[in-house]
Every structure is written in structure tokens, then in C-alpha cells.
């Protein structure tokens with residue numbers, strides 16, 4: 151299938167235009183020089199999605215809020231830790247779309263409003279703090295909260311799992327369509343694409359998009375949260391849901407299109423490694439681009455290390471998924 155046909159598949163879904171697309175695709179020549187790669191290295195600037203502090207979840211929110219509007223929701227509920235990028239972007243997206251939004255944080259109210267909390271305050275967000283608790287308990291609380299709103303006659307739309315749902319990940323199917331079009335327009339050959347794997351929605355969308363468009367590149371998923379086998383299972387679940395949702399690629403074997411890398415994860419979510427922190431300084435010093443500790447620096451290290459150790463031999467692109475808001479609380 152070519153990108154025009156893939157766009158027809160996506161056109162069946164109601165999408166709100168919230169971000170600024172396409173995001174830039176450009177070379178990172180100083181990083182390439184540092185790695186000694188013979189092949190060009192690129193960056194896809196999804197930190198510049200054009201709303202709030204930018205980042206990947208704007209793409210998910212375009213589809214999810216499109217669904218919310220179609221279902222005539224009158225309030226959007228998002229939840230996460232205080233520094234959740236998704237929560238801050240949901241606030242900005244709802245403000246732009248004229249939707250009410252309530253944010254539920256499984257944290258205590260911080261004494262100082264910084265990073266994404268500051269952005270939320272500036273955006274006039276309705277933030278509720280339910281105390282520190284595991285994510286699954288927060289999700290249960292939020293479900294109950296939505297039922298109460300319904301009993302009061304409201305129509306809440308719940309953003310689940312940090313916007314990493316099959317519908318939300320259509321945003322990354324679209325990102326790959328966009329990337330393929332950019333490669334065509336810039337006449338560049340891309341062999342490898344490096345993306346982060348958190349809850350897996352971004353990666354699943356990218357893999358499905360690569361399958362749908364017949365993209366020439368291999369997708370490298372750098373897990374920053376789950377163990378390899380666990381993330382592979384999550385991805386396979388998402389890919390099955392995307393097949394159902396779109397009615398496309400039935401029986402397709404996705405495994406050959408991607409690799410999950412566990413070796414850059416360190417001790418798990420939010421626990422940086424020395425090498426990943428080095429990337430933050432390197433990218434700022436070499437290219438004037440900022441990344442953060444949880445998602446983007448580990449993913450960049452995945453690409454840099456794979457190029458340096460020769461497991462990746464060809465041109466490669468790093469997908470910068472944003473997270474700028476959280477950076478200011480990480481040092």
C-alpha cells in the first residue's frame with residue numbers, strides 16, 4: 151500500500167487538528183560525525199508538534215479528542231503523575247478544542263509548581279491530587295470518578311493508559327505516513343527508525359504504519375519501561391487491535407518489521423543510566439536540541455550505540471518524542 155492509500159484508511163477516523171504537521175525531519179551531522187557513521191543520521195522532530203511543550207501525545211490526542219467530540223463528551227478526564235507529559239498536553243489540547251478537562255494526579259500536591267505542573271497552572275488546569283498510589287489504583291479511581299460524573303448528568307471522555315490505546319496510536323500510523331512522504335520529497339533513503347517504548351502506543355502505531363505503507367525502514371523500539379518480552383506482548387496486542395480497528399493487514403506477520411531493545415532501559419522507567427544522561431548533554435552541545443531523562447535520552451542512546459557498535463549499518467532516524475516540560479524537574 152502506498153501513502154495515499156494509507157491516508158484513505160486513516161480518513162475513516164475523526165481527527166481534530168491540534169498540532170502543526172509535518173514535524174521537521176533533518177540530519178544531525180555533528181552526532182553522525184561523533185559516531186563515525188558512514189551513513190546519514192536523521193532526527194524526526196516530534197518534540198515540535200506545535201501545541202503546549204510539544205511531544206508525541208499530541209498525535210494521539212488528535213484521534214482521541216476527535217472521538218470525544220464525535221461522542222459529544224462534555225468533559226475530558228486524563229490522569230498520571232504530576233510530571234505526566236500526557237496530562238499537560240491533554241490540558242493544552244482541550245483548551246484549544248474548547249473542551250473541559252479534569253486532570254487527576256496520583257501524587258500529592260507539590261509545594262513548588264515546576265515543569266509540567268507549572269505549564270498546567272499557566273493553562274488554568276483543573277488538577278486533582280489523590281495521593282501517591284500505583285497506576286492501576288489510580289485507573290480504578292478514575293473509572294469511579296467518571297461514573298460519578300455520569301450520575302451528575304455529565305458526559306465524560308476518559309483518556310486511558312496515557313493515551314496509549316489503539317485509537318490513540320493511529321497518530322503514529324499517521325506519523326509514519328508523514329515520514330515516508332518526507333523521505334520521498336527529500337529524496338532520502340531511510341533504513342532504520344528508532345522510537346521509544348513506554349506503554350507501547352507510539353511504537354505500535356509506528357510498526358503498523360510501517361506495515362501499512364510498506365516503509366523501507368526497520369523499526370527499533372527502545373524499551374524504557376517494560377522488559378523485552380512484556381513489551382513484545384503489549385505490542386502484539388496493540389497490533390491486533392489496530393488490525394481490527396482499521397480492517398487492514400489481516401494475517402500480516404509484523405515480527406520481521408521491528409526489534410525491541412532492552413539493553414538501554416537500565417533499571418526501568420524514570421531511572422536513567424550514565425550513558426543516557428550523557429546523550430542529554432551531547433545533543434544539546436552538538437545540535438542545540440534538548441531531550442529528557444525518561445524516554446528520549448534512552449532512545450537516542452539506543453540509536454547512537456547501535457550505530458557505533460555496527461549492529462545498525464545504514465541510515466538511521468531518531469524519533470524525538472518530546473517531554474520538554476518534565477526536563478525542568480529532572481536535574
Ligand SMILES: Cc1ncc(COP(=O)(O)O)c(C=O)c1O
Pocket residue numbers: 205206235236312314346347348349350351352353445446471472473
Ligand atoms: C516524551 C514521551 N516519549 C515517549 C513516550 C512513550 O509513549 P508510549 O507510552 O506510547 O510508548 C511518552 C509517554 O508518556 C512520553 O511522554
